[in-house]
Amino acid sequence: MLISLFRLSLFLMIVMVFAWGVSYLASDENKIIGSTIIEISGFEYSISPMQLLIILVLIILAAWIFLRLISLFLAILRFINGDETAVSRYFDRNRERKGFRALSEGMMALASGEGSIALSKAKRAEKYLKKPSLTNLLAAQAAEIAGEAKHAEEIYKELILDPTTRFVGVRGIMKKRLSEGDTDTALKLAKKAFSLKPKHEETQDVLISLQTLDSDWRGARKTLSAKLKYGNLPRDIHKRRDAVLALSEAAEIIETDKRIDAQVMAIEANRLSPDLVPAAVLVAKEYLADDKKKNAIKVIKKAWESQPHPDLAAIYSEIYEGESPEDREKGFKLLAKMNPKHVETKTMMAEMYLQAEDFPNARRSLGDSYEIMPNVRTLTLIAAIEKGEGADDSVIRKWLTKALSAPRGPQWVCENCSTAHSVWRPTCFNCNALDTLTWMDVPETKAEVALGNERAPFVLDVLNSNDGKADQLDLDVEEDLTEFENSKNDNDGSKS
Known part of the structure; x- marks a missing residue:
C-alpha cells in the first residue's frame, strides 16, 4: 500500500516537473536556453527552445521509422531466401496448437479407455509436433489398450534408442513381459530400469519381487537397502524385511558347505528382528547343534516374549530332552513367565505335563482355553487329559468329535x-x-481331519496308549470322522 502510494506520488512529481520545464522553455522568462539561429543558404532562421525540442523528437522518430523499414526489407529478403520469418513462425505456432490439442484429446481418450481413438490422436499429434518423446508414450499405451501389443512393443523399442526416454521404454517392455509371465526377461529389464533410475519406487518394488521369486536373496537385500537410502521405506520396516531376506538366504545354504555363513546370516536376521519366529528357531537349532544351550534358551525367550509359537516350544523341548522331570518343569516355567497369559503358553505347559503324565497340572495349565478358543489343538489336549484321568470313552469321543469340526487354529496367513x-x-x-x-x-472353509499331531506329539502318546481301549477309541474316532466327512460332503452337494 505505501509502496504504491510512493510510486504514484513519484509519477505525479515527474509529470509536474516535465510540464513545468516545457512551459518554462516556451515562456518569455526563459533565460537558460536562448533562441537558436540556423543559417541556411544565406538565410537565418531563429528557432525557439520549444521548437528545437520538437524538431529533435521528430528526427528521432524518423530515424526509428527508417530502421524499422530497413528491418522489414531484410526480413523480406530472408523470406525470399527461405529462412525463418514471422510468417513461417505463424504457421509453426498453428501446427503446434493443433499438435498439442491432439495430444490432450489423446490423453483424455486414453483415460476413458478408448484405445483406438487415443492411438489416432497420438498419430495426429506426431504429425504436427514431430516430437516422438511426447507422442510415443501415448501411442504405446493406446496401442496396448487397443490390443495392438506388437505395435506397442515397437514403440517402446524406439523409446529405448533415445537416452531421454530410455527408462520409459525399458519399463514398458518390462511390464509387458510381466503380463506375459516371462519373469526371467522381466528380471533383467528390471535391473536395467533400476540402473537407469535407482530412485524409482515402483521399479524398486518390482525388482525386489522378481529377485525373491528367483531366490536372489542377496540381490534383494541390496535393492532393499537402496530403497531405504532414497527414502522410499521406513527404517523399522527395512530392518524387518532385511531380516526376512537374511533368514531366507541362511535357510537356503544351511545344508551346504557354507554352514558357518548360514549361521552368521541367521544370527543377523535374529538380531534385526528378534520377534521373527523362524529366525529364532533356526538360530536356536544352530546353537543347539553346537551345544550352546544357554544361547539357544536366550534366543527362544526373547522371541517368546513378543510372539509365542509352537515351533519355539518344540525347539525348547529339545533343549531339555533327557533332563529330569523336575528340571524340565523348572525350565518350561521360566519360559512361561515371559508371556504367562498367552494361550500358546497354556497349551505348551499342558503338553509338558501330559508328557510327564501329570494330568491334574495339565488341566490346570490348559485352563478354559478349549472353551474360549476351541480348535483342533486345544480340544485334542482336553481329550487326552480326560483319557489320562480315566474318563469314559463317550466323554473322550465327544471332545474328539468336536475337534473334527473345530478350526485348525492359528496358521501362517498372508x-x-x-x-x-x-x-x-x-x-x-x-x-x-x-x-x-x-x-x-x-476362517475355516473345509473340515480339518488332522488331530493336531504336528503340534501336540505328547497327546498322541496318551491317546495311543496300549490299554485295550485305545484300539476301540481309534476305531470310534475313525467312524466319527467318516460320518462327519460324509455329512459335510452331502451338505456341500446340496449347497451346490
Whole structure:
C-alpha cells in the first residue's frame, strides 16, 4: 500500500516537473536556453527552445521509422531466401496448437479407455509436433489398450534408442513381459530400469519381487537397502524385511558347505528382528547343534516374549530332552513367565505335563482355553487329559468329535491375500508379497481331519496308549470322522 502510494506520488512529481520545464522553455522568462539561429543558404532562421525540442523528437522518430523499414526489407529478403520469418513462425505456432490439442484429446481418450481413438490422436499429434518423446508414450499405451501389443512393443523399442526416454521404454517392455509371465526377461529389464533410475519406487518394488521369486536373496537385500537410502521405506520396516531376506538366504545354504555363513546370516536376521519366529528357531537349532544351550534358551525367550509359537516350544523341548522331570518343569516355567497369559503358553505347559503324565497340572495349565478358543489343538489336549484321568470313552469321543469340526487354529496367513500356509515362507506363494505372513487364526472353509499331531506329539502318546481301549477309541474316532466327512460332503452337494 505505501509502496504504491510512493510510486504514484513519484509519477505525479515527474509529470509536474516535465510540464513545468516545457512551459518554462516556451515562456518569455526563459533565460537558460536562448533562441537558436540556423543559417541556411544565406538565410537565418531563429528557432525557439520549444521548437528545437520538437524538431529533435521528430528526427528521432524518423530515424526509428527508417530502421524499422530497413528491418522489414531484410526480413523480406530472408523470406525470399527461405529462412525463418514471422510468417513461417505463424504457421509453426498453428501446427503446434493443433499438435498439442491432439495430444490432450489423446490423453483424455486414453483415460476413458478408448484405445483406438487415443492411438489416432497420438498419430495426429506426431504429425504436427514431430516430437516422438511426447507422442510415443501415448501411442504405446493406446496401442496396448487397443490390443495392438506388437505395435506397442515397437514403440517402446524406439523409446529405448533415445537416452531421454530410455527408462520409459525399458519399463514398458518390462511390464509387458510381466503380463506375459516371462519373469526371467522381466528380471533383467528390471535391473536395467533400476540402473537407469535407482530412485524409482515402483521399479524398486518390482525388482525386489522378481529377485525373491528367483531366490536372489542377496540381490534383494541390496535393492532393499537402496530403497531405504532414497527414502522410499521406513527404517523399522527395512530392518524387518532385511531380516526376512537374511533368514531366507541362511535357510537356503544351511545344508551346504557354507554352514558357518548360514549361521552368521541367521544370527543377523535374529538380531534385526528378534520377534521373527523362524529366525529364532533356526538360530536356536544352530546353537543347539553346537551345544550352546544357554544361547539357544536366550534366543527362544526373547522371541517368546513378543510372539509365542509352537515351533519355539518344540525347539525348547529339545533343549531339555533327557533332563529330569523336575528340571524340565523348572525350565518350561521360566519360559512361561515371559508371556504367562498367552494361550500358546497354556497349551505348551499342558503338553509338558501330559508328557510327564501329570494330568491334574495339565488341566490346570490348559485352563478354559478349549472353551474360549476351541480348535483342533486345544480340544485334542482336553481329550487326552480326560483319557489320562480315566474318563469314559463317550466323554473322550465327544471332545474328539468336536475337534473334527473345530478350526485348525492359528496358521501362517498372508495379510495381503489371506492365503493360509502350512509353514512359514519369506513370500506368499499365491501373491508373491514379501513378509506378509502372520501367525493368526483363519476362517475355516473345509473340515480339518488332522488331530493336531504336528503340534501336540505328547497327546498322541496318551491317546495311543496300549490299554485295550485305545484300539476301540481309534476305531470310534475313525467312524466319527467318516460320518462327519460324509455329512459335510452331502451338505456341500446340496449347497451346490
